[in-house]
Amino acid sequence: MSADARLVVISNRVAVPKARGAAGAQGGLAGALHSALKSRKGLWFGWSGEESGSGRTGNINTQTADGVTTATIDLSERDIEEYYNGYANSTLWPLFHYRLDLAKYERETGKGYERVNERFAELVTPLLKDDDIVWVHDYHLIPLGERLKSRGCKNRIGFFLHIPWPATRLFVSLPYHERLVRTMLHYDLVGFQTKEWLDSFLHYCRTELGAEVDEESGEVTLDGRTTMARAYPIGIDWDHFSGLGQSKASWQAEQRLKDSTRGRAAMIGVDRLDYSKGLPERLDGISRFFDKYPERTRDLVFVQIAPPSREDVDSYQAIRNTLEQKAGQINGARSEVDLVPVRYVNRGYQHEELYGFFRASKIGLVTPLRDGMNLVAKEYIAAQDPEDPGVLILSRFAGAAAQLEDAVLVNPHSPDDLAHAIRTALDMPLEERKSRYEKLIGTVRDDNVQDWTENFLNDLDRVPA
Numbered sequence: 001m002s003a004d005a006r007l008v009v010i011s012n013r014v015a016v017p018k019a020r021g022a023a024g025a026q027g028g029l030a031g032a033l034h035s036a037l038k039s040r041k042g043l044w045f046g047w048s049g050e051e052s053g054s055g056r057t058g059n060i061n062t063q064t065a066d067g068v069t070t071a072t073i074d075l076s077e078r079d080i081e082e083y084y085n086g087y088a089n090s091t092l093w094p095l096f097h098y099r100l101d102l103a104k105y106e107r108e109t110g111k112g113y114e115r116v117n118e119r120f121a122e123l124v125t126p127l128l129k130d131d132d133i134v135w136v137h138d139y140h141l142i143p144l145g146e147r148l149k150s151r152g153c154k155n156r157i158g159f160f161l162h163i164p165w166p167a168t169r170l171f172v173s174l175p176y177h178e179r180l181v182r183t184m185l186h187y188d189l190v191g192f193q194t195k196e197w198l199d200s201f202l203h204y205c206r207t208e209l210g211a212e213v214d215e216e217s218g219e220v221t222l223d224g225r226t227t228m229a230r231a232y233p234i235g236i237d238w239d240h241f242s243g244l245g246q247s248k249a250s251w252q253a254e255q256r257l258k259d260s261t262r263g264r265a266a267m268i269g270v271d272r273l274d275y276s277k278g279l280p281e282r283l284d285g286i287s288r289f290f291d292k293y294p295e296r297t298r299d300l301v302f303v304q305i306a307p308p309s310r311e312d313v314d315s316y317q318a319i320r321n322t323l324e325q326k327a328g329q330i331n332g333a334r335s336e337v338d339l340v341p342v343r344y345v346n347r348g349y350q351h352e353e354l355y356g357f358f359r360a361s362k363i364g365l366v367t368p369l370r371d372g373m374n375l376v377a378k379e380y381i382a383a384q385d386p387e388d389p390g391v392l393i394l395s396r397f398a399g400a401a402a403q404l405e406d407a408v409l410v411n412p413h414s415p416d417d418l419a420h421a422i423r424t425a426l427d428m429p430l431e432e433r434k435s436r437y438e439k440l441i442g443t444v445r446d447d448n449v450q451d452w453t454e455n456f457l458n459d460l461d462r463v464p465a
């Protein structure tokens, strides 16, 4: 790649400067992409998150801050309903997270998804320069590369999937699955979070599309065109995140949580309110812990931070009700005048504050039923005091488990396993905590977001176009 080549990132969500704090507090993708663009003369194109007042709009809102130019478009009410709430979050998201029971297959939303991808291609094409490197992100925009190329775009285009790729037997339940994956094979490079998701993708290409697949190199050839598919585990922005520990806000947040727990161990979970995060199952595990070890009730305070997400999708409303009920039941059964075992907080916090909360917590509980990577697990480790580190309890079904093998790994579906892991973590001697931490921190620090970006973009530069 020429040193001057501009990086153009295209994703559904864009962290425009004024909203960046909120996006960072909510999820991995936005923060990671901002770091990737900061060091380059980058352009970031995507949806503003807003509805266009008067139906369809071609207005592009451009802002430059911190060396990053963002170009955002509004979407019509129908586009949001069919593309974002519909096909992306009611079809692909549940299916890719192995929740076939929640996946809805509607022809209309599928059409809306294709229409919005076409619209993205139409609006971003005039903004592209010949030597730009184009990097498309996530399940909302799978067909975009093919749409751009059909408009004559000759740039190298890479695609990164931030969520899991399901097993072939599940994936074939998607109507027109072949059509969707064939569009994906128009990218020059396709990246996955882990080898497991990559292997599932390659298996699908070989068995369902009849593509020629070289498992070693990741080359997939179909209809005379070759796409490279590889795994690139995403990391955190180590320099930025570890630097937050110096901020007043993080220190205050740490003290606030410590003061409020008055000597009890805090155990923390931070997740978007999403059924893939295993939150009801987590509460069942905590309830089992209290049932099995009632004498430990006074030792532990569980803090679950769960900012609402995708609230217009039915399954997200349902999970909220379930959680309120479960948290209420545990607290109803276990509270005392001076003790509430579960604090369920339905809002997001700034990254500085999360750093402080993580540092104040003896246990980090990250137990998704399925997750592409999960950066909260890495942030929890990054925020620990090396002299007195907390313990990470991590689902074996999170992509992060492949890298963070020294966490206490659990099956999030099993309340007994969770209860046992909580007890192990609570009683873990300092020496073992330190030795696990030292192994974990090496991965979190070294496999950071800068490396992830470099690895992906270097490969994109090298693949034959």
Ligand code: F6P
Pocket: 013, 026, 027, 028, 029, 030, 138, 162, 163, 272, 309, 310
């Ligand atoms: O890849 C999944 C993801 O983009 C996360 O990185 C992020 O936390 C979340 O989804 C954001 O969801 P939404 O844009 O629907 O609020």
